[in-house]
Structures are given as structure tokens and as C-alpha cells.
Amino acid sequence: MRNKKRALEIVGFIILVVLLIVMYGFFTDTGKMHNVFERKSKVFYIDSNDGDDNNDGLSESGAWKTLCKIGQHIFVPGDTIKFKRGSNFNTTLHVSQSGLPNKYIVLTDYGNKDMPAPAFTNKQFNPDKDFYGNCIRLKGSYILVENLYFYETVAELSGNIRFLKMWELGAIYIDKNATHCIIKNNELFDCGVGIKSYGEHALITHNYIHDCNRVLKEWSWGPLAIWLGGDHQEVSFNKICNYRAIDSRINWGANSYGDGADGGAIEIDDGRFPKSHIEIHHNFTRDNQGFIEVTWTDVVQNPPYSNFLIHHNISDDYQQFIALWCGEDCKIDNNTVIRRKSNVCDWGVFNITQTNSNNYVRNNLVVVENDIIIFPGGKQATKNANSIISNNLFFIASGSMVMGQEGPGDNAIFSNPQLINYHGQEADDFKIKSNSPARRAGLNLGYSMDYEGKKIPKSIKTDIGAFIFSKN
Structure with a gap:
């Protein structure tokens, strides 16, 4: 009887371990691991020139050097991964964890704005x-x-x-x-x-x-x-x-x-x-x-x-x-x-x-x-x-x-x-002039703003094209 009870205890322990492993995998895959470990979001720094993968990555002076460290890390909602301007990377970065609607995982830049943006190829x-x-x-x-x-x-x-x-x-x-x-x-x-x-x-x-x-x-x-x-x-x-x-x-x-x-x-x-x-x-x-x-x-x-x-x-x-x-x-x-x-x-x-x-x-x-x-x-x-x-x-x-x-x-x-500059090369060249036949000749289709972000009046007729006429 003792052996049987001991065997059941061992089986129960194994089942518990398996369940914990499955739960760990679930929370990792869905980006909800923070619910288990309650880790607060952090900012991580990557500097391909002066970083070091032996650092903790949690400050500019302690930045990582390579994308490998990112691939090895488990990120949680709200984490930010910053790449130093002037850095250059040549491999694939896989980001498998997820953020939440109000806590995105963010990949962005940091450093001197006069330096080139972090470059990837x-x-x-x-x-x-x-x-x-x-x-x-x-x-x-x-x-x-x-x-x-x-x-x-x-x-x-x-x-x-x-x-x-x-x-x-x-x-x-x-x-x-x-x-x-x-x-x-x-x-x-x-x-x-x-x-x-x-x-x-x-x-x-x-x-x-x-x-x-x-x-x-x-x-x-x-x-x-x-x-x-x-x-x-x-x-x-x-x-x-x-x-x-x-x-x-x-x-x-x-x-x-x-x-x-x-x-x-x-x-x-x-x-x-x-x-x-x-x-x-x-x-x-x-x-x-x-x-x-x-x-x-x-x-x-x-x-x-x-x-x-x-x-x-x-x-x-x-x-x-x-x-x-x-x-x-x-x-x-x-x-x-x-x-x-x-x-x-x-x-x-x-x-x-x-x-x-x-x-x-x-x-x-x-x-x-x-x-x-x-x-x-x-x-x-x-x-x-x-x-x-x-x-x-x-x-x-x-x-x-x-x-x-x-x-x-x-x-x-x-x-x-009657475009501003039909022979131009930029978007603003294709605005309409005050004498354009496109003015107030279109259907009002319920759109809220034109190409430039100007509010489209809720009148019966609106302007044809991507721009509404503006004196400015």
C-alpha cells in the first residue's frame, strides 16, 4: 500500500511539473508572462559599436552589442528596445513575445539625432x-x-x-x-x-x-x-x-x-x-x-x-x-x-x-x-x-x-x-487653385480630412481629388 501511495505521489508530482511547464510556455507565447512573474517593464539598450553582450543592457553605458542578446531575452508588455543611432546590424531579429493594447513592446532609437538612424540589412x-x-x-x-x-x-x-x-x-x-x-x-x-x-x-x-x-x-x-x-x-x-x-x-x-x-x-x-x-x-x-x-x-x-x-x-x-x-x-x-x-x-x-x-x-x-x-x-x-x-x-x-x-x-x-504646379514632383504641387473646376463638384462621402489633414466640410458637395482648396 505504501509503495502504491508513493507511486501516486510521484505521478502527481510529475503531472504538476508538466502543468507548470505548459503554463510557462503559454504565458511566454502570449506575452502574458508578467502575470506570473509580475516583472515591471524595462528599457533595453543596443549599441553595435561600443556595447558589450556581457552587460545587462539596462542603461546606455551598459548597452548590449548584438541582436543575439535580444533573441535570447523574454520581453514583457511595455518593454522598450532602443538601438543607438549610428549602429548597424546584419541579421534577422525575431520578436516572438507580445505586448498589450495599452502596453506595446517598442523597437526604437536613442542617441544623438545628428547621427544616422540605427541601420539594418x-x-x-x-x-x-x-x-x-x-x-x-x-x-x-x-x-x-x-x-x-x-x-x-x-x-x-x-x-x-x-x-x-x-x-x-x-x-x-x-x-x-x-x-x-x-x-x-x-x-x-x-x-x-x-x-x-x-x-x-x-x-x-x-x-x-x-x-x-x-x-x-x-x-x-x-x-x-x-x-x-x-x-x-x-x-x-x-x-x-x-x-x-x-x-x-x-x-x-x-x-x-x-x-x-x-x-x-x-x-x-x-x-x-x-x-x-x-x-x-x-x-x-x-x-x-x-x-x-x-x-x-x-x-x-x-x-x-x-x-x-x-x-x-x-x-x-x-x-x-x-x-x-x-x-x-x-x-x-x-x-x-x-x-x-x-x-x-x-x-x-x-x-x-x-x-x-x-x-x-x-x-x-x-x-x-x-x-x-x-x-x-x-x-x-x-x-x-x-x-x-x-x-x-x-x-x-x-x-x-x-x-x-x-x-x-x-x-x-x-x-x-488648375493644379498649383502640374510639372512638380512633390505632393503639394498637386493642390488645386481657387479657380479649379474640382471645387465643390464632388459627392460628400463622409471622409473627415483631406490629404493634408484639413477638415472636410460636411456640406452636400465637396472638392474632387485628394485636396480640398485652401487659401493657406
């Missing part, structure tokens, strides 16, 4: 070893990444690299299970893929992403600044410039609109996951191979995409403002679109191809040159998207008017919009 791409050229890969939720610099990450891949591996790229990568992450006030230069996000409720805002002209994948793809693979995401107030590649290795076949050019500011794909409620607003893009493309086929064809909200953006790009190969019940409102640049591939302005998709195109200010088609309707002339088109302003700055299969819609205006 990674040129390693080896899928067999789970190397995808990421600099920061977020696996936890409620994480903020701000004030950092990313440069010259992976591009120009060759060989039989299929979708599932390509979708892992991104200087900053947000995992599918990482929700409510914020990517803010960062600069990305010459990154084959700038920001890749799968995480729901991600906010990508106020970043400057620029100057990548390298082929991303030699058989078809150009560079991408922001790449979305999940739903419930927001992309706002970013500046994206010069993301495009022109190269003979880029070839979409004999039936494509033109071989040799690809890339763009924003792309939405990965048909494995239905997508809805993606909002793209108040962005300025220039010299990219298109503002946005929404794909219709990859590992899955014709996935269910719906309810995208694209408004108050300014685009001065190549190829197209929007290529909506897949998507319905989307709203494309109050954008200022300048299509004066054309290269070997061109898809017009509003390339909307799904039949009977009932997308809205309203209050947009469109200026076109070089006989660029406004509503091409896709490769097949029989396509009819049945878009709801109204209150747009169209102006042909040079060449001929080519409206295409849809449009001009109801209450269209054909007139010079």
Missing part, C-alpha cells in the same frame, strides 16, 4: 535554413517598430523559387499570427521587398520607402515597397518613390501588355487567405511601376477579396493607379492621379477587371498624357466590371482622350483642374 536568402532576407520579423502582437533605417536587402533571386518562399520576403515582416503591430516613421532604401504584412490590424504609416530598381525574381517580378497578404490592414501617410525594375528578364509572356517592367508601391496577393477591410489612404507615390495591384491568381485563383477602401492618395507613377484584377465592393475615392509616365508596360488608370464587381470610383482627379487609357477593363474586351462611377474630373494634358470600356460615369467633368 540582410542579404541572406536560403529557404532551406529559414533565411528570407528579413531584418526584423514580428511573431508577436502589439509591437511598435519606429525610427529605424533598412537598406539593400534581398532581391535579384534566381532559380525555381515559388510563391510560398517568395511570400516570406520583407525587410520588415509581420507574421500571420502577429496582430495589431505598428510600423511607423521608418526609412527603407533599396529593399527588394520593403514591408510585408500578414498580420490583422497592422498599421503601416508615415514611412519613407524609396529607390529600388533591382529585379526581385528574374522570371517575372520587380521590387515591392509594401506587400499585403492578410486582411484588416491600414496603409497610410507613407511616401513611396522609385520602386520599379525595367529588365529583359521580367517577362509576363507574349499576351502581356508589355514585357520587361514590373514592381510597384503596394501589392495585395496570396489567395490562400480571403481579404477584406484593407484601407489605403493619404499616401504619396512617385515614379513607381504602379500605385497598387490586387492579383487574381497565385496558388489559388479568384480568391474572395472585398471592401477595400482606397482614398485621398496622390499617385504620379507608371503603369496604373490601380490594377484590381480581383476585388468587389471596393471604394476608390478622392484620389489625385497623374498618369504622365509610361514605359514598356502600361495598364491605364483604373484597370478593374472582375465582371459585375460593383466597385465605386468617385471624386477622383485624373490627369493623363501620352494617350494612356483611363478604363482599360483588362485584357479581355468582353469584360464588364459594372463599376459605379461618378463625379470624377478628367483632363488630357497631352495626346488624345481614350476613355476605355467604362466611364466617364455620372457628372463627369472634362476640364483643366
Whole structure:
């Protein structure tokens, strides 16, 4: 009897240990370990030049040196990880712990503002070893990444690299299970893929992403600044410039609109996951191979995409403002679109191809040159998207008017919009003057502020385009 009782005590003890281990793992994975250990949030410092991994990392004078120390540490909600300005890192930082709605885990900078922002790069791409050229890969939720610099990450891949591996790229990568992450006030230069996000409720805002002209994948793809693979995401107030590649290795076949050019500011794909409620607003893009493309086929064809909200953006790009190969019940409102640049591939302005998709195109200010088609309707002339088109302003700055299969819609205006400086290069150049026909000619669609942040009056009529007129 004693032996039996002793055996039961041992089994009970083992079960207790196992439960403690499981609970430890649960709280670590969900970022709630502070409930067990009640550790207060802390600030950690990383200095790649003068730090030392033997330090405790809890002060500027006691900063760590490498990202390895971060990977070995368990962070709790409210922790801040600060990288010293002038530092440089060349590997992948995985952040697996999570913050809370009122206690984000923060990755940011510190030090002399005259020094360069903390810099990150990674040129390693080896899928067999789970190397995808990421600099920061977020696996936890409620994480903020701000004030950092990313440069010259992976591009120009060759060989039989299929979708599932390509979708892992991104200087900053947000995992599918990482929700409510914020990517803010960062600069990305010459990154084959700038920001890749799968995480729901991600906010990508106020970043400057620029100057990548390298082929991303030699058989078809150009560079991408922001790449979305999940739903419930927001992309706002970013500046994206010069993301495009022109190269003979880029070839979409004999039936494509033109071989040799690809890339763009924003792309939405990965048909494995239905997508809805993606909002793209108040962005300025220039010299990219298109503002946005929404794909219709990859590992899955014709996935269910719906309810995208694209408004108050300014685009001065190549190829197209929007290529909506897949998507319905989307709203494309109050954008200022300048299509004066054309290269070997061109898809017009509003390339909307799904039949009977009932997308809205309203209050947009469109200026076109070089006989660029406004509503091409896709490769097949029989396509009819049945878009709801109204209150747009169209102006042909040079060449001929080519409206295409849809449009001009109801209450269209054909007139010079009277922009501040049509030949300019910055967003402010595309404000409207006091004598613009775009004034009080649009529908009031319930938006609260224009591109510049000015309050939109709640009158019956509002201004067409991304700006409302202002004397200031």
C-alpha cells in the first residue's frame, strides 16, 4: 500500500511539473508572462559599436552589442528596445513575445539625432535554413517598430523559387499570427521587398520607402515597397518613390501588355487567405511601376477579396493607379492621379477587371498624357466590371482622350483642374487653385480630412481629388 501511495505521489508530482511547464510556455507565447512573474517593464539598450553582450543592457553605458542578446531575452508588455543611432546590424531579429493594447513592446532609437538612424540589412536568402532576407520579423502582437533605417536587402533571386518562399520576403515582416503591430516613421532604401504584412490590424504609416530598381525574381517580378497578404490592414501617410525594375528578364509572356517592367508601391496577393477591410489612404507615390495591384491568381485563383477602401492618395507613377484584377465592393475615392509616365508596360488608370464587381470610383482627379487609357477593363474586351462611377474630373494634358470600356460615369467633368504646379514632383504641387473646376463638384462621402489633414466640410458637395482648396 505504501509503495502504491508513493507511486501516486510521484505521478502527481510529475503531472504538476508538466502543468507548470505548459503554463510557462503559454504565458511566454502570449506575452502574458508578467502575470506570473509580475516583472515591471524595462528599457533595453543596443549599441553595435561600443556595447558589450556581457552587460545587462539596462542603461546606455551598459548597452548590449548584438541582436543575439535580444533573441535570447523574454520581453514583457511595455518593454522598450532602443538601438543607438549610428549602429548597424546584419541579421534577422525575431520578436516572438507580445505586448498589450495599452502596453506595446517598442523597437526604437536613442542617441544623438545628428547621427544616422540605427541601420539594418540582410542579404541572406536560403529557404532551406529559414533565411528570407528579413531584418526584423514580428511573431508577436502589439509591437511598435519606429525610427529605424533598412537598406539593400534581398532581391535579384534566381532559380525555381515559388510563391510560398517568395511570400516570406520583407525587410520588415509581420507574421500571420502577429496582430495589431505598428510600423511607423521608418526609412527603407533599396529593399527588394520593403514591408510585408500578414498580420490583422497592422498599421503601416508615415514611412519613407524609396529607390529600388533591382529585379526581385528574374522570371517575372520587380521590387515591392509594401506587400499585403492578410486582411484588416491600414496603409497610410507613407511616401513611396522609385520602386520599379525595367529588365529583359521580367517577362509576363507574349499576351502581356508589355514585357520587361514590373514592381510597384503596394501589392495585395496570396489567395490562400480571403481579404477584406484593407484601407489605403493619404499616401504619396512617385515614379513607381504602379500605385497598387490586387492579383487574381497565385496558388489559388479568384480568391474572395472585398471592401477595400482606397482614398485621398496622390499617385504620379507608371503603369496604373490601380490594377484590381480581383476585388468587389471596393471604394476608390478622392484620389489625385497623374498618369504622365509610361514605359514598356502600361495598364491605364483604373484597370478593374472582375465582371459585375460593383466597385465605386468617385471624386477622383485624373490627369493623363501620352494617350494612356483611363478604363482599360483588362485584357479581355468582353469584360464588364459594372463599376459605379461618378463625379470624377478628367483632363488630357497631352495626346488624345481614350476613355476605355467604362466611364466617364455620372457628372463627369472634362476640364483643366488648375493644379498649383502640374510639372512638380512633390505632393503639394498637386493642390488645386481657387479657380479649379474640382471645387465643390464632388459627392460628400463622409471622409473627415483631406490629404493634408484639413477638415472636410460636411456640406452636400465637396472638392474632387485628394485636396480640398485652401487659401493657406
